[in-house]
Amino acid sequence: MTPSAPPARVRTPIAVTGLGLLTPGGEGAEATWEAVCAGRSLATRDPALDGLPVDFSCRLPLPEEDIDRAVGRKSWRMGRFAKLAVLAAREAVRDAGLDPATWQGARVATVIGCGMGGTEKWEEQYLRLDRHGPGRVSPLTIPMIIPNLAAGEVSIDLGARGVGLAPATACASGATAIALARDLLAGGLCDVAVAGGTEAAVSRLCVTGFWRMGALSERADAVAGASRPFAADRDGFVLAEGAGVLVLERAADAAARGARPRALLAGCGSTSDAHHPTAPPDGAHGAEAALRTALHEAGLAPDDVDHVNAHGTSTPLNDATEAALIARALPHRPSVTATKGVLGHTLGAAGAIEAALTILTLQHGRVPPIANLQAPAPEFDIDCVTKQPRPQHIRAALSHSFGFGGHNVVLAFTTA
Incomplete structure (x- = not known):
């Protein structure tokens, strides 16, 4: 069964005018970009996990202390x-x-997804x-753990007084945001949106929980080779931490202030599998519907897509399902690339x-390689x-995100 495309909708071109990244690859978008292009896993032994069956992240x-110093006195x-x-x-x-000291804060939305919240606290x-x-x-226990406080603290820090949302769709939370x-920009509910996702869930309980459900790699004898998306011998992911944030504006507004977009967010597709708490359904029809919706909104045909940044968790079931969907x-x-091979699963x-x-x-016309992969499993x-x-001229690309609970999000980006 091929999911049907949704009815046509009015498209408002959305520009991505800013990027911010803080990942195992380093501080800043360029540091992370260089790390994923190097194609080497960043997994290492983690002293905080000593004695657990999986002791790397x-x-x-x-x-x-460097993070606290950078955040400032409210850290x-x-x-x-x-x-x-x-x-x-x-x-x-x-x-x-943009300068938060001069923008109209009431027209700035903050949408920061988070799946787990302050697990270490x-x-x-x-x-x-x-x-x-x-x-x-601590009397601050609750504010330090509830997942919406990432959006709340970003809003406070930037003086963004517009719509504030904190979606929790597990591993799709950042894409959902x-x-x-x-949608907020297209509906005229804000003029600027600061949107993305964050997670810092590398804790003893979370690692043990994921291990007990069989989601983590157990390659303790070869930690740097543990995460291997789409490999025949993949056995699970490596837990990671990090944050990614985009600044989005209507393309016309960005042009009016002389901003040069990095790319256009041309389409988004979001669906639910209504199938199982953790496993994707056979056929991945919900994920396919999200993909086709993103293409439809972007005005793209399937063969217009030059590149896919896959969810690529390195788990046996997810990778098999996603590879079949792409094919x-x-x-x-x-x-196809899958950057969790380098960065782990955030x-x-x-x-x-x-x-x-x-x-x-x-932007760079360069596709990062998948770490620890010589060739995909023969059946993919x-x-x-x-x-x-790989050098490649790319006009349109998809980013896949799938989360526990059956959440599917596909984002379509095109050159500006």
Whole structure:
């Protein structure tokens, strides 16, 4: 069954005028871009996970004190996930050439997705309660853990007083945030949207939970080779942390202020599988409907797509389902990359980070390789980029994001 395209809708061209990234690849969009183009996994042993069956992760290469210093005097009240969002948002706004001191804050929306929230604070404060009693629990426990405080702290930091949203669609949260921001702009509910995702869930309980459900790689003897999207011998993902934020504006507004867009967000597709809490359905018809909706909104035919930034988790079921989807919906074999091989899986931040990397791929005309992949599994009829970056002129690209609960989001980007 091929999902039918939705009715036509009025398209409002949306420009991406700013990017901000904070990932295991480094601080800033260019550092992350260089890391994914190098094509080497950033997974390492993690002392915080000592003694667990999976004791490795992809962490930011920044000491906590450097993060706190960069955030400033209010960092003490924030969970790590909120700090990362604030720093990524500041970079994105600077990159867009906007000044929060002079913009009309009531017309600036903040949409920051997060799947888990402050997991490290949950664990820390529970241990205080258990060992020392209620009086030792921080009065800021709740603000440091609830997922919407990333959006809240970004709004406060930037003086953005418009619509504020915090979508939680698991590993699609960052992409959902971008799609929602597009709708706010198209509907005239804001003039600027600061949108993306954040996550800092590398904690003992989260790692153990993902391990117990069989989602994590157990390559403890070869940590740097653990995440291997679309490989025949893939066995799970490596948990990671990070944040990605985009600044979106109506293209006409960006042009009026002389801003040069990095790319256009041409279409978005969002669907639900209504199938299972964690597993995709056979055939991935919900994901295909999201893909076809994104193309329809963008006014693109399938063979207009030159490149796909895949969700590519390195889990057996997800990669098989996604590879079959790409081969079926895009049979002309566009280039495919999956940056979780380098950065690990940042959960609620992944969709926004990968959207930013898709935009950089469009701009640079260069597709990053999939780490730890010599060739895709023989049964996958897709054109995976391996070993080294591939020069390619790209006019249109898709970024896939799929989350627990059956959330599917596909974003279509085109050159500006």
